[in-house]
Amino acid sequence: MSGKWQRAAAMGKRPVRIANCSGYHGDPAEEMYRQASLGDIDFITGDYLAGKFTSSAVKVLIKLTYLKEVNMAGNAQAYAAGKHPGWEETAWQGLQQSIEIIAEKGIKVALNGGALNPKGLAEKVANLVRERGLDLKVCFISGDDLRHVLSPTMPKDLKKLPKHLDSDNSSVKQPPERHPFLKHDMPVVSANAYMGARGIVEAFKRGADVIICGRCSDASPVIAGAWYWHSWKETDYNELAGCLVAGHLIECSAYVTGGNFAGFDKFSQDIFVRPGFPIAEVDDDGSCVITKHETTGGMINIDTVRCQLLYELQGxxxxxxxxxAYLDNVTVMEVGKDRVRVVGIRGKPPPPTTKFAIFYRGGYECQLLLNATGYATAQKWDLLERQLREILGESVKDFETLEFQSDRIGVPSINPRTQNSSTTYLRIFAEAATEETLKRVAQALGKISLKHFSGFHSSLDFRTAVPRPFIAYYPAIYPQDSIIEEVIFVNENDQLEKPISAGHPPRYEDLENRVSYDTINPVKFSGSTRQIRLGDIALARSGDKGSNLNFGLFVQTVKQWDWLRSFMSRAQMRRLLGDDDRDEYFIERVEFPHIFAVHFVIYGILGRGVSSSSRLDGFGKGFADFIRDVMVDVPEVVLQDAIC
Structure with missing residues (x-):
């Protein structure tokens, strides 16, 4: 029998093998071909939009502005004006390279690379299929674009704003300064609802081979593949929840195979030069094994899986x-080389709303990176800030953000051996509604001229001081029953067939109050302690969820776990934050005892979040290694239990 028929006969009788080929738009297009050709798989999925950018429009705008350094205000309308295709180029390139082997092996494909224009990419793929004489059915999913439910500009009345993503958490307050559109006209760029898996499942049931989505959630294509393969019911919540976690684990491509891995320094660097992309083998109960093709680089072990599991969670x-998906009892275990099983996920009906990502033109931003060498660095930066504020005077009130990031960047070496090791830099970050306002920062610096402190200099590349337009993010929620999700096939004549409704979930369940607690039964250790970096005993990962930052860390043994859960309270988290802590930050904490992990969400620390965060690490990716670098006192008896 051919591969297609062998696969059809196996459906539901063995775990389904789902290979991810992309975690964001910059992953190489060739990874799709590698996943298809290096071994047996049943489905290829790809996430080209990435949680960190959230909206498909953001991806287009960031590529056109930040990478090509052209005016974003014009590029925001590029797709509408017919000057940009709207879909992700690497998704198209991957399909061009892989379409024959996809057809030969009978692999089914679901990608969110349609971005702003899933219809356009689906039509292009259908034409490719026809040109190459292949027998594949192509369709796209519509319904995520909700710009029509908003006014052209962000409302100046908070009561008219869609409900904020954190609005049901009474402990979280949204400061008015995070809503600059209340004072200025700020046009909406995009508004997309996060779509689930049911539309993709319906397409598979109708015979689709290649499905092009817009803003479906990162894990939806993976869920859909397993849902279709195992013929789950839409009320099989445990199974769907288990596969949701499988999708979460492989959606970020190499993040589970060695990329962004906190424990990389304990292994040969050769392993991490070119990590392969992951595969999820999903059983009929929703549990999974995370693996990869044998011939690819990277590695998959309990620690790489725990790191990715803890990434971008919300409790x-x-x-x-x-x-x-309820994660309290999640368990991971190694079952072979580069094979880790994940079990213990419990599911319940979905909430009545879904995430609604709204992006708008936030005005203009700039940053200045200024260097200081050597002696009396702190006093030098204090003097510079006083000089600039003196020149700016009353115009400071016209800025939405003006930060002289007072923690400075770096610390001069003691008894330095080179000038670079004696040099630090200050980051001045500013945002304003108009370009003219921001220009005053560079003008003020120019007026200081030769009045600067001793040891002052700047890099040759001063372009970041030039104001550039940016997009701002407002995370909201939207009623699922108000979304019209449809499957639309492109036939052999390049005509669109009649839309097929994907329907809605049969049942909803409101999310209960968010859980947050310190450990129930802390353990006290006697004896001496030793001061070490937290990272000497714990691995971790961090990431962003809009204006919030998530941070999970874990250890290796029962004794280390007793210490970690007892030590890492919410109050301790604030102490470790040091000068980065603010009274307005709300901190949630939960435990995952079967994987020896403590998880935190720090609400508000990323400001407005995503592209408009004023933090140097606006996506929170470096936060985990900052906390792991802090010195802590650990009982000797715990350290003797094997340092990871």
Whole structure:
């Protein structure tokens, strides 16, 4: 029998093998071909939009502005004006390279690379299929674009704003300064609902081979593949929740195979030069094994899986349009080389709303990076800030943000051996509604001229001081039943067939109050302690969820776990934050005892979040290694239990 028929006969009788080929738009297009050709798989999925940028429009705008350094205000309308295709180029390139082997092996494909224009990419793929004489059915999913439900500009009345993503958490307050559109006209760029898996499943049931999505959630294509393969019911919440976690684990491509891995320094660097991309083998109960093709680089072990599991969570409940996944009892175990099984996920009906990502033109931003060498560095930066503020005077009130990031960047070496090791830099970050306002920062610096402190200099590249337009993010929620999700096939004549409704979840369940607690039964250790870096005993990962930052860390043994859960309280988290802590930050904490992990969400620390965060690490990716670098006192008896 051919590969297609062998696969059809196996459906539901063995775990389905789902290979991810992309975690964001910059992953090489060739990874799709590698996943298809290096071994047996049943589905290829790809996430080209990435949680860190959230909206498909953002991807287009960032590529056109930040990478090509052209005016974003014009590029925001590029797709509408017919000057940009709207879909992700690497998704198209991957399909061009892989379409024959996809057809030969009978692999089914679901990608969110349609971005702003899934219809356009689907038509292009259908034409490619026809040109190459292949027998593949192509369709796209519509319904995520909700710009029509908003006014052209962001409302100046908070009561007219869509409900904020954190609005049901009474402990979280949204400061007015995070809503500059209340004072200025700021046009909406994009507004997309996160779509679930049901539309993709319906397409598979109708015979689709290649499905092009817009803003479906990162894990939806993976869920859909397993849902279709195992013929789950839409009320099989445990199974759907287990597969949601499988999708979460492989959606970021190499993040589970060695990329962004906190423990990389304990292994040969050769392993991490070119990590392969992951595969999820999903059983009929929703549990999974995370693996990869044998011939690819990187590695998969309990620690790489725990790191990715803890990435971009919002506590112990992972929300999706088709289910809620409860992670309290999640367990991971190695079952072979580069094979880790994940079990223990419990599911419940989904919430009645889904995430609604709204991006708008936030005005203009700039940053100045200024260097200081050597002696009396702190006093030098204090003097510079006083000089600039003196020149700016009353115009400071016209800025939305003006930060002389007072923690400075770097610390001069003691008894330095080179000038570079004696040099630090100050980051001045500013945002304003108009370009003219921001220009005053560079003008003020120019007026200081030769009045600067001793040891002052700047790099040759001063372009970041030039104001550039940026997009700002407003994370909201939207009623699922108000979304019209449809499957539309492109036939052999390049005509669109009649839309097929994907329907809505049969049942919803509101999310209960978010859980947050310190450990129930802390353990006290006697004896001496030793001061070490937290990272000497714990691995971790951090990431962003809009204006919030998540941070999970874990250890290796029972004794280390007793210490970690007892030590890492919410109050301790604030102490470790040091000068970065603010009274307005709300901190949630939960535990995952079967993987020896403590997880935190720090609300508000990323400001407005995503592209408009004023933090140097606006996506929170470096936060985990900052905390791991802090010195802590650990009992000797715990350290003797094997340092990881």
């Amino acid at each position: 112990n409940v992972y929300l999706h349009s088709d289910t809620k």
